[in-house]
Amino acid sequence: MKFYKMQGTGNDFIIIDERRAVEKFEELYEHNSEARHQIAQNLCEIFGTDGVMFVLESKIADAKMRIFNADGTEAMMCGNGLRCFGRYVLDDLGLDEIKVETAKAEYSVKRVPDFNPYLEGFEILLNNVKAFGKTEQSKALEKQFDLKYAYDFEFFTISNLHVVSIQEKAIPNDTTLLEIGGYANSSDSPFELGVNVNFCTVLDEDKLYVRTFERGVGITKSCGTGMTSSVTRYARDQNRFQKWIEVFNDGGMIRCNVEEVAPDTYHAKFVGNASYEFAFEAEVERLGTLKRSELKIEDATHEVNQYQLFLEWTKKQIR
Ligand SMILES: N[C@@H](CCC[C@H](N)C(=O)O)C(=O)O
Numbered sequence: 166m167k168f169y170k171m172q173g174t175g176n177d178f179i180i181i182d183e184r185r186a187v188e189k190f191e192e193l194y195e196h197n198s199e200a201r202h203q204i205a206q207n208l209c210e211i212f213g214t215d216g217v218m219f220v221l222e223s224k225i226a227d228a229k230m231r232i233f234n235a236d237g238t239e240a241m242m243c244g245n246g247l248r249c250f251g252r253y254v255l256d257d258l259g260l261d262e263i264k265v266e267t268a269k270a271e272y273s274v275k276r277v278p279d280f281n282p283y284l285e286g287f288e289i290l291l292n293n294v295k296a297f298g299k300t301e302q303s304k305a306l307e308k309q310f311d312l313k314y315a316y317d318f319e320f321f322t323i324s325n326l327h328v329v330s331i332q333e334k335a336i337p338n339d340t341t342l343l344e345i346g347g348y349a350n351s352s353d354s355p356f357e358l359g360v361n362v363n364f365c366t367v368l369d370e371d372k373l374y375v376r377t378f379e380r381g382v383g384i385t386k387s388c389g390t391g392m393t394s395s396v397t398r399y400a401r402d403q404n405r406f407q408k409w410i411e412v413f414n415d416g417g418m419i420r421c422n423v424e425e426v427a428p429d430t431y432h433a434k435f436v437g438n439a440s441y442e443f444a445f446e447a448e449v450e451r452l453g454t455l456k457r458s459e460l461k462i463e464d465a466t467h468e469v470n471q472y473q474l475f476l477e478w479t480k481k482q483i484r
Contacts, residue, residue, distance in 0.1 A: 166449050169253065170212060170442045172472075173245030175386025175416020177442065178232075179208045180253050182220040186449050198239060203453040205233035211457040215382045216243065218250050226264035226271050228254045234381025238359075241268045242324035244389020244435055248274065248287040252439035255287075269293075269324040277436050280420075283475040287439045291390070294397050294423070294431040295322045303328050305355035310345055316364070321394035323433075326360045326380070329391075329398045336374055337364045339384060346378020361388055365395035368483055373399060374413045386416030393433045396421040401431075411482070417472075418479040440472050441465035 169180045181204070205217040216234050223229035230250045232240045240246075247265060251274025254263055262275035273290050280286020296319065299307075303318040306328060310316065316330040328349070342364070350359040359380040366374045375395045377388035392412045400406050400423040409420050419437035426432050445460045 167444055167446050169444050170214065171249035171253065171439060172416070172442055173248045173387075173389060173439050174414055174419055174437050176243075176245035176388060177212075177214045177216075178243075178246050178249055179212060179214055179217045180220065180250065181217060181452070182253070182257075184220055184222055184228075200453070201231065201233050201239070202237035205235065206237040207453050207455060209235035211455065215379065215385050216240065216246060218243075218246055220250065220254065223266040226266040227258060227260070228263070229266040231268065234379070235383075236381045238381040239268070240325055240381060242270070242390055244289065244291065244323070244391075244393055245387060245437070247272060247289050247389070248435075248437060248439040250274075251289065252287050267324065280436055280438070281475055281478070283471050283478065284438045284440070286436045288434055288436040289389075291323050291393055291433045291435060293323060294393060294433050296397060296401065296429045296431070297321065298429075302355040302360075306345070306349055306360075309348060314341065314345070316345070318362075319398055320360075321397060323390040323393060325390055326356065326358065327363055327391055327394040328360055329363045329365060329394045331365045331367065331395065331398060331402070333367055336366045337376055342376060342378045342384050346384070349378070350380055361391050361394075363388065363391040363395050365399065367399070368413065370403075371405070371408065372411050372413065372483065374483070376415065387414035387419075389419070389435065389437070392419060393421055393423075393435055397423050397431050397433060401425070413479060413483050417476055418482070438472065438475065440468045442469055 219231045221229040232243045270293050277286035277288050300320045303320045318328040321327045346362040349362050361380045362378040364376050375392045377391040379385045409422050422434045424432045444463045
């Protein structure tokens with residue numbers, strides 16, 4: 166079977182299309198989570214990727230997405246992943262717009278051909294962004310570090326869990342991210358299930374920079390739902406609803422536009438790349454134990470080069 170590696174603003178995933186091998190998957194893995202857990206851990210370890218996404222049939226949408234983090238835990242949602250998943254299914258079905266079922270909600274994905282001179286974009290509509298302000302858990306996280314840092318966290322959900330702090334200018338370094346994110350996802354954390362920890366810096370009125378420590382992964386180049394939670398907090402605080410905000414990160418840039426649809430409830434449109442990096446073939450039964458040295462990798466050279474040009478362009482925008 167053929168497998169693909171894709172990335173959305175540097176957040177990278179292996180795509181496993183179970184629809185292509187339904188019988189074998191059922192027979193071997195019985196579609197159970199334990200098998201997916203092991204496959205995700207092994208593939209993320211050998212390729213250094215952030216997650217593994219499984220493409221399944223859906224009764225209510227064009228396809229169903231299940232995503233597992235690098236540590237094998239299942240994630241309830243993934244914004245960058247949804248764009249990659251969406252592009253894979255759009256290409257597969259030859260469509261321009263589709264609906265995707267995820268663990269807790271349904272989202273649309275569509276092509277945006279004029280996103281950037283270097284790349285086609287993919288827009289997702291996140292229709293369940295919720296703001297909870299300061300909660301007991303976010304206050305406990307803040308308190309743990311208040312002698313050292315002045316981060317002020319608010320709690321958001323987009324099916325998955327986030328805390329967001331916004332500060333002027335200084336972009337937190339890896340040490341800070343690891344210290345706070347590591348604690349927030351440890352057994353001592355006030356968040357029983359762990360949480361994605363986002364630090365948002367205001368570059369100018371319509372430009373933000375976001376860095377994230379992801380639950381189940383660690384520091385990533387970007388986190389789609391993390392950027393969306395950050396833009397939502399910023400748009401609410403600065404009254405910048407229904408405006409396109411550019412969000413830069415260590416892996417590139419996306420655009421996000423937030424609308425308030427009810428108190429503390431928002432819809433966010435989110436556009437960014439979804440690029441192929443490589444493909445490989447392997448036997449389905451060996452996914453959980455494969456070694457990289459056994460594989461013949463087929464690079465998507467043109468897309469990789471185009472993304473490099475896009476990255477250089479994004480760096481010039483924030484110099
Ligand atoms: N990379 C993500 C979020 C992936 C899931 C997260 N690690 C979790 O467990 O909640 C994104 O782009 O949104």
